[in-house]
Structure formats: structure tokens, C-alpha cells
Amino acid sequence: MSMDELKRRLGQVSDLNAAAGLLSWDQETQMPPEGARVRGLQMATLEGLTHELFTAPRTAELLDAAGTPAGETDAAVVRVARRDFEKATRLPTEFVEEAARARNEAHHAWLDARERSHFATFAPHLGKMIDLARRRADLLGYEDHPYNALLDEYEPGMRSGQVRAVFADLRDRTLPLLRRVTAAGNAADYGVLTRPFSPEAQKAFAWRVAGEAFGLGPAFSRQDESAHPFQTNFSREDVRITTRVEAYWPACLFGTWHETGHAMYERGVAPRWERTPVSAGASLGVHESQSRLFENLLARSRPFWERYLPALAKVAPEVTAGLDADTIYRAVNRVQPSLIRVEADEVTYNFHVMLRFELELALLEGTLRVAELPEAWNAKMHDYLGLTPPDDARGVLQDIHWSAGLIGYFPTYTLGNLLSVQLLEAARRDPEIAAGIERAEYAPLLAWLAEQVHSHGRSLTPAELTERATGRALSADPYVAYLHAKYEDIYGLKAEG
Structure with a gap:
């Protein structure tokens, strides 16, 4: 009893x-x-x-x-x-x-x-x-x-020294790619990304695709607007996501699909864990692997746009006029150093995370005072991405996390990036899943993710889950290989080594 x-x-x-x-x-x-x-x-x-x-x-x-x-x-x-x-x-x-x-x-x-x-x-x-x-x-x-105590709350078992090593490795292996890509010039007409697209049409299209492609449904979920997109849930039968609408319409679409990845994770936790501490994601890194998988590996893929460009053309013909699927695929995968993390491309995104991690360490250590933070932020943005924010809103004030006390959270975004590719690589070993991905039909993949990742909740540690689902410990190798293959192809670069 x-x-x-x-x-x-x-x-x-x-x-x-x-x-x-x-x-x-x-x-x-x-x-x-x-x-x-x-x-x-x-x-x-x-x-x-x-x-x-x-x-x-x-x-x-x-x-x-x-x-x-x-x-x-x-x-x-x-x-x-x-x-x-x-x-x-x-x-x-x-x-x-x-x-x-x-x-x-x-x-x-x-x-x-x-x-x-x-x-x-x-x-x-x-x-x-x-x-x-x-x-x-x-x-x-x-x-x-002290960072280890905070990081462990979001990523059990992870330590700041491990994060430093991962980030140093990523920096060494992706910074040269970034420089090659930016030197190559435009891969498409990027004006399409700011063509007129009404707010209501943006939200409606993003929500429709979240349901058709990824399984999010109104019976157990809803979408609203907020200053910073997020996902929350009160049970697996009540999952909420938010988005925001801008003239740069990918922010709404990909923001919605990012949060859909989080939502489907919570939806997929096995019912037997309901109302227990196990009923949640294994870690925030594992959670981010799902949002980044949906947002980037699926929704920024060629097959995705081959399938959904006609649907976009119906609701926003002014956006798609004169475009084919390959052109919009290249446009939504534009690589360009930018000020805003949530709008960053796959090649530059991790540099935004590195910046925040290094600043958090300095703030905790006391080697950086809060009053000095905007200047330190701007200096690191210039060092990493060659940009200097023109104001605080597009610089040090852009993220909600520090106002919520989420110190130690940011590294999980990059850990999620690494795991997203490693999981998809493992899933594609199944021919049915691989064929479905090539047709942008994701039901077999969603079933695999539910079984291998979502259903376990917190019953497995992140390391245990990764090993069980992929057959190996977390590694940056699949992610780095993915970035090189994808962006060398988009920008017509000769593969290295």
C-alpha cells in the first residue's frame, strides 16, 4: 500500500x-x-x-x-x-x-x-x-x-568541461565551413523570405502542416502567440505551443514546427507515466533533438518542400509566385550570420549558443559584471559572427531564458542538434522509414521516435536513451558530416578531404 x-x-x-x-x-x-x-x-x-x-x-x-x-x-x-x-x-x-x-x-x-x-x-x-x-x-x-549543478538540472550527467570540449570541437570543424559558405555568395533569391504573407495565413499554414506532417492535432493541442515561442503541457492530452509572426515569415513557420517537435515528444510519453515524475522528456537536450529534427532535418529538406509547396501556393500565392521547390528549399536554408538566435541557420546557430554559455560561466564566476554584459555580448557576436548588434533588443535582451532564471539551459540546444542527426541516421536504417522521409511522409518515422525516444519519458537517462536508440554514445560526427554534405551541395562547394 x-x-x-x-x-x-x-x-x-x-x-x-x-x-x-x-x-x-x-x-x-x-x-x-x-x-x-x-x-x-x-x-x-x-x-x-x-x-x-x-x-x-x-x-x-x-x-x-x-x-x-x-x-x-x-x-x-x-x-x-x-x-x-x-x-x-x-x-x-x-x-x-x-x-x-x-x-x-x-x-x-x-x-x-x-x-x-x-x-x-x-x-x-x-x-x-x-x-x-x-x-x-x-x-x-x-x-x-557551480555551473555543473545548474547544467545537471537540464541535462543529467553532463558537465561544463564536457560542453567546453564539444563546443571547441564544433568550432574547429564548422567555422571553416561557415567561411567557405559565406564566401560563395547567394544560393537563391532570398527576397522570397520577406514577401508579403499575412499573419493569419502564416499561422494557419504552419498549424496545418504541424498536423498533416507531424501529427499535432486540435483534440490535444492548441497554438497561441507569445513574445518568445515556447511549448508547455499539463498532461499528454493537453499540450500547448506558441509562435510569433514577423515580416520574415520563416520565423513563424519554422518556430511552429520547432515547438511541434517538443509537443509531440510530450504527447508520446507512455500513458503509464502520467502524473509521475517520469512523465516528461529525458532531458532538455533530448527534447531539443526533437524540435530541431522537425524544424531542420525534416521541414528544411527538399522532399518537404516538394510536397508542401503546392499547399503554400494555395494560401500565399504572393509568396510562391515564380518559385519551384528547389528554389524555396535553397532560400529557407540560407546561411548568413544573423543577430537573432531563433532565426539563425544551422551552420551559425551553435555559435549563438557558445556565446551564451561562455557569458553564463563568466557571470557565475564573477569575472563579468551584469553591467558589462551588453559590451561583452557585442564583442563575442563580432568575434564569432562578424556582427555588432545595433541595440539591446537585438542583442543581449533577445532571449527570455535569463529572465526565467534558466542559467545552464543554453548548451542543451547544441546537444539537441547533435542528437537530432544521430537519431535520424539510426531511424533511416529502416528502409520503410528512409523511403517515407524521401516522400515527406513521416508516419513511420514518428512511430519509431515514439517507441525509441518519446515513450520512455524520464525512465532512461539521456546517455542510456542515446545508446539504446542509436547504438552509440552521443557524437558530433554525424552532425558535422550532415552540415558539410547539405551545405556543400546547396552552395556548390567541393567536398573537403
């Missing part, structure tokens, strides 16, 4: 987390501006209650009584719950509530600062986020560097 009581308690914790998530979603999409102050108090209360329930002595008693259950499902629930409990009990409820209030205040300060492109408005709140991150790392405990 102790296992039944433990599951009831874990279910209550899950329900409270879902309620807090719903308040957060509403804040981003529906809430009137004056609701911000009280919403922050409401979210802090919910997070405090959830933390107290989960870390109560009775939870420890139930975990001890459960031991190691014989059944695979119960064993995974206890294992993951015990890991979460050990971390959570190191954080006092007062700290959890303080962090929740600070995040709410920082979020609204960020929105205002970004709107006015005025970093000084956000700086005191960012200082608070950095202080909270240091305190959180100290409370959780770490070896070698």
Missing part, C-alpha cells in the same frame, strides 16, 4: 505543477498586463506548496518503504522520484518562493526592457537571477564549478 500512497502523493505534486504551468502559460498568452503583480504571488504560493508537499518527511518515508519495486514501471517511478527528492530537499521552501517571485518580476522587466531596447531596466533583475543561480548551485552542491 505504501507504493499506492506514494503514487497518490506524486500525482498531487504533478497536479500542482500543472496548475502552476497553466498560470504561467496564461501569463504569456492571455493575461492583461495589470495582472502581473498578483500572478507572481499566486505562482510563488503554488510553487511553495508543491515544494513542501514533495519534500515532506512523509515522502521520504514512502520512498524508503518502496525500496526497489519489482515492476519496471514502479521501479522507474521510485528511481526518478528519489533523485528529484534528493535535489529538492536541498532547497528551502523560502528559497523556492523567493525565486518564483523574482522570476515573475524579472520576466515583466524583461518584456519592458526588450520593448524599449533598454538593458538598464532589466539589469537589476538579471543581477538577482545570477545571485539566485549561485545560491541554488551552492544549495544543490557541485564539483569543480
Whole structure:
């Protein structure tokens, strides 16, 4: 009976987390501006209650009584719950509530600062986020560097030294490719990417394809607009995504399909994990592998545009006039150093992540002060991509993550890039899946992903999942080979070595 009581308690914790998530979603999409102050108090209360329930002595008693259950499902629930409990009990409820209030205040300060492109408005709140991150790392405990404690919350088992090594390797093997591609000139008419495309038509087309190609459906999901696109879910039957609409229409389309990858991961978690700590992605890196796979490996492919260009022509003939599938394929794969991470191409994207990782390390170490951040940001943008942001909104203020206290999160984007190619390479060993991908018919691939990745939830570690699904540990080799093959072809470059 102790296992039944433990599951009831874990279910209550899950329900409270879902309620807090719903308040957060509403804040981003529906809430009137004056609701911000009280919403922050409401979210802090919910997070405090959830933390107290989960870390109560009775939870420890139930975990001890459960031991190691014989059944695979119960064993995974206890294992993951015990890991979460050990971390959570190191954080006092007062700290959890303080962090929740600070995040709410920082979020609204960020929105205002970004709107006015005025970093000084956000700086005191960012200082608070950095202080909270240091305190959180100290409370959780770490070896070698405080960043390790924070990174482990998003990517269990990963360490900052490993990230440094991965990034150094990627930099060495992809920076020469970037220079060759940019020197080659245009591969298509890029004016197509800013042709008139009404906001409603953008959203409608993106949503339709999310359903037809990738399985996202209105029975369990919906799409709204927000300042920064995101995905959230309150169960596998209630998954929400957001997007934003710009004159540069790929931002809406590919943003929607990116978030669809996240959504289908949550949708695919096996029902047996519902209302337990296992009912979520294995890590944010694994999560990003799904969003990047859908957004880039599928939706930026030739077969995809051969299949969906006629549908786009029906809703936006002004966009597709005079174009064939190959031309639009080349256009949406344009490589050009740019200011905005979420609009970056595949070749330059990881440099945006490296920049943020290095700045986070410096902020945590105290070698960089918050007031110096815009200048440091601009200098690294120039070093990596040869660009200098003209204002804070297109520079240091562009991402929502720091206002939400998500320090240690950014490396997972690049880890997801690596895993996305490694997973697709493994899936394509099945001839039916490979043939489907060439026709932009993804049902066999989606079924493979559901079985090999999604269904497991958090029952496997990222390393275990990667090894089981692909037959090898995570490696940058498939990703680097993919970038070279794809972009040497698009830009007519001679393959190296």
C-alpha cells in the first residue's frame, strides 16, 4: 500500500505543477498586463506548496518503504522520484518562493526592457537571477564549478568541461565551413523570405502542416502567440505551443514546427507515466533533438518542400509566385550570420549558443559584471559572427531564458542538434522509414521516435536513451558530416578531404 500512497502523493505534486504551468502559460498568452503583480504571488504560493508537499518527511518515508519495486514501471517511478527528492530537499521552501517571485518580476522587466531596447531596466533583475543561480548551485552542491549543478538540472550527467570540449570541437570543424559558405555568395533569391504573407495565413499554414506532417492535432493541442515561442503541457492530452509572426515569415513557420517537435515528444510519453515524475522528456537536450529534427532535418529538406509547396501556393500565392521547390528549399536554408538566435541557420546557430554559455560561466564566476554584459555580448557576436548588434533588443535582451532564471539551459540546444542527426541516421536504417522521409511522409518515422525516444519519458537517462536508440554514445560526427554534405551541395562547394 505504501507504493499506492506514494503514487497518490506524486500525482498531487504533478497536479500542482500543472496548475502552476497553466498560470504561467496564461501569463504569456492571455493575461492583461495589470495582472502581473498578483500572478507572481499566486505562482510563488503554488510553487511553495508543491515544494513542501514533495519534500515532506512523509515522502521520504514512502520512498524508503518502496525500496526497489519489482515492476519496471514502479521501479522507474521510485528511481526518478528519489533523485528529484534528493535535489529538492536541498532547497528551502523560502528559497523556492523567493525565486518564483523574482522570476515573475524579472520576466515583466524583461518584456519592458526588450520593448524599449533598454538593458538598464532589466539589469537589476538579471543581477538577482545570477545571485539566485549561485545560491541554488551552492544549495544543490557541485564539483569543480557551480555551473555543473545548474547544467545537471537540464541535462543529467553532463558537465561544463564536457560542453567546453564539444563546443571547441564544433568550432574547429564548422567555422571553416561557415567561411567557405559565406564566401560563395547567394544560393537563391532570398527576397522570397520577406514577401508579403499575412499573419493569419502564416499561422494557419504552419498549424496545418504541424498536423498533416507531424501529427499535432486540435483534440490535444492548441497554438497561441507569445513574445518568445515556447511549448508547455499539463498532461499528454493537453499540450500547448506558441509562435510569433514577423515580416520574415520563416520565423513563424519554422518556430511552429520547432515547438511541434517538443509537443509531440510530450504527447508520446507512455500513458503509464502520467502524473509521475517520469512523465516528461529525458532531458532538455533530448527534447531539443526533437524540435530541431522537425524544424531542420525534416521541414528544411527538399522532399518537404516538394510536397508542401503546392499547399503554400494555395494560401500565399504572393509568396510562391515564380518559385519551384528547389528554389524555396535553397532560400529557407540560407546561411548568413544573423543577430537573432531563433532565426539563425544551422551552420551559425551553435555559435549563438557558445556565446551564451561562455557569458553564463563568466557571470557565475564573477569575472563579468551584469553591467558589462551588453559590451561583452557585442564583442563575442563580432568575434564569432562578424556582427555588432545595433541595440539591446537585438542583442543581449533577445532571449527570455535569463529572465526565467534558466542559467545552464543554453548548451542543451547544441546537444539537441547533435542528437537530432544521430537519431535520424539510426531511424533511416529502416528502409520503410528512409523511403517515407524521401516522400515527406513521416508516419513511420514518428512511430519509431515514439517507441525509441518519446515513450520512455524520464525512465532512461539521456546517455542510456542515446545508446539504446542509436547504438552509440552521443557524437558530433554525424552532425558535422550532415552540415558539410547539405551545405556543400546547396552552395556548390567541393567536398573537403
